[in-house]
Amino acid sequence: MHGPLRPSARDKEEIVGPRSRAEFVRAKAITPGGSMRSAPYFPPQPPYAMRGEGCWVADVDGRKIFDCANNFFSLVHGHAFPPVIRALHDVIDSGTAFGLPTTLETELAETIRARSPRLEQLRFVNSGTEAVMFAVKAARAIAGRPMIAKFEGAFHGAYDYVEVGLDSNPQNWGADPQSILYARGAPSSVAADVLVLPYNNAADCRRLIEEHHARLAAILFDPLASRVGMIPAEPEFCEVLQDCCRKYGILLILDEVVSYRLAFQGAHGLFGLEPDLVCLAKIIGGGLPVGAVAGPARHMAIFDHTKGKPPVSHGGTFSANPLSMSAGCAALRAYDQEAIARLNRMGDTMRALLSEEFKKEKLPTQVTGMGSLFRVHTKTSPIGDYRSSFSSPSQKQAIERIHLAALERGYLLTPNCSGALSTPMSDSDIRDMTTAIVEAAKDVNQQSPWE
Ligand SMILES: Cc1ncc(COP(=O)(O)O)c(C=O)c1O
Structure with missing residues (x-):
């Protein structure tokens, strides 16, 4: 199941394919907002998952998505372990x-x-x-x-x-x-x-x-x-x-x-x-x-x-x-001591790489987290609690757009741009995820700078 989501997809309407769009129309008639849970929803709509394997999910249109969110951090070994x-x-x-x-x-x-x-x-x-x-x-x-x-x-x-x-x-x-x-x-x-x-x-x-x-x-x-x-x-x-x-x-x-x-x-x-x-x-x-x-x-x-x-x-x-x-x-x-230590090390590497790249690209972004968990913020002031992490409307909008831009590149984060690593991920996956997130933030910042 390797290979990125169609990298040419740029337009919001194209983030999901025709089958996902048809499924969403069907779902809207049977459940409020067209989604059985609020958390996975994001506008215009999420793609519908068909099957998963390791780090990858295939949607109903056959597009492949690299899963950085792992059902809200619950799939520590990825899909179909x-x-x-x-x-x-x-x-x-x-x-x-x-x-x-x-x-x-x-x-x-x-x-x-x-x-x-x-x-x-x-x-x-x-x-x-x-x-x-x-x-x-x-x-x-x-x-x-x-x-x-x-x-x-x-x-x-x-x-x-x-x-x-x-x-x-x-x-x-x-x-x-x-x-x-x-x-x-x-x-x-x-x-x-x-x-x-x-x-x-x-x-x-x-x-x-x-x-x-x-x-x-x-x-x-x-x-x-x-x-x-x-x-x-x-x-x-x-x-x-x-x-x-x-x-x-x-x-x-x-x-x-x-x-x-x-x-x-x-x-x-x-x-x-x-x-x-x-x-x-x-x-x-x-x-x-x-x-x-x-x-x-x-x-x-x-x-x-x-x-x-x-x-x-x-x-x-x-x-x-x-x-x-x-x-x-x-x-x-x-998920033994060795697996935990490896995943935590990979998380440290990823956050360090992200911080370095954000700085290099002069993006008004930062990453927080610990171990195998990370979250991207669209602000540069120090974050230590809820109030200092609180996003202004433009920072919030930037998060939503980075989430979509990452999905356009075939990488699924949670809608608030956080993620959790899974054991099937490799060091090169971590580098690719980092690149996708940085490129997504760069694109969004170029189109409409938020800070
Ligand atoms: C810290 C924390 N506590 C509790 C919950 C609720 O768990 P569940 O979604 O399984 O009800 C969540 C869900 O994301 C969570 O992140």
Whole structure:
């Protein structure tokens, strides 16, 4: 499946072929906006995927696209990874879901615990959203308090409480971060039970946590939050959060839905944190739907159903389904220390190359990220948190156009120009991706400079 997308395609209308266009017309009649999820949509429309292999996706028009986004960072081995496909074949003939436990769920849980001893026990769910929701419910039950804290701009899925402060903007964000509701119609009581904190700002976080500690059950924290700019949390900041949690009996919930891929033991090991609960998803399902809440057994006991009604009930018709479990085992087995170190090195190389080229070409762009994750920004001022990463309308438009220009060259980034490397990528793939992104930014900047 090698070879770039038709490089002559330049016009926006030509980004997708006639079959994708016809499919979009069909989809618009059956689903709002013509897309079953908002995240993959971008105007004029995305191409429809037909099949994938390694780093490549072929769309319904037969065009080949190099996948730098890997289904929003979840496919750490790219598409149709042979060990995952074999594992699925091994189980699928025996049935897809049971109203009974399977040994595969224990196997995946043991695999994760062997990498991260702090995660003594786990419960599987079907998405990162669910993992975060159950972790928040568990924390409230454990602490006996109603409120959670989260960081301005940080995305943790679709649970009302964790959406608070997700899209604050200069018109409404105030001096201290405000508890701004996200979904229209969300009750104001939701905002009253969410404290929004400034990322990477140790002093203000300590002050705000001290002010609210008596009502706080948990601090929900992603140490490399993509929507906060994809800037690693600073060590002093991590220490302050951990210290406040210990001092005031607040649970630290680490959202490792994306950042688990950064290290063999997960992000908490890498950042030197001792979370009370960890949320996992994405790569632990090997490309199938999955999520997990994990942590020390004393906290996970909140879900124990064997002594009557548990403090927090957890179920899910398809939770721990054997397909996701077996795919997850196969994916994690192959994502060993060596594979992680290689991918992280490649990520370091790519970000360094991008920075160098952006500078050489005098483009008003920069790249952030860590390990195998990267995000391109159309601004040059230093980025350290949500506010400094916030794009002006022209910077936002430039991101959208770079995304399209990269796709014209046959490279798929997420619509906000971030990406995640996958193990089938080679060093030359990294160089080609870098060239495509730089050329895309150059084109856009030549046509309409944004800074
Ligand atoms: C950090 C983080 N947490 C939670 C979620 C929600 O995961 P899901 O899309 O599986 O519900 C996401 C999704 O991208 C995420 O990036």
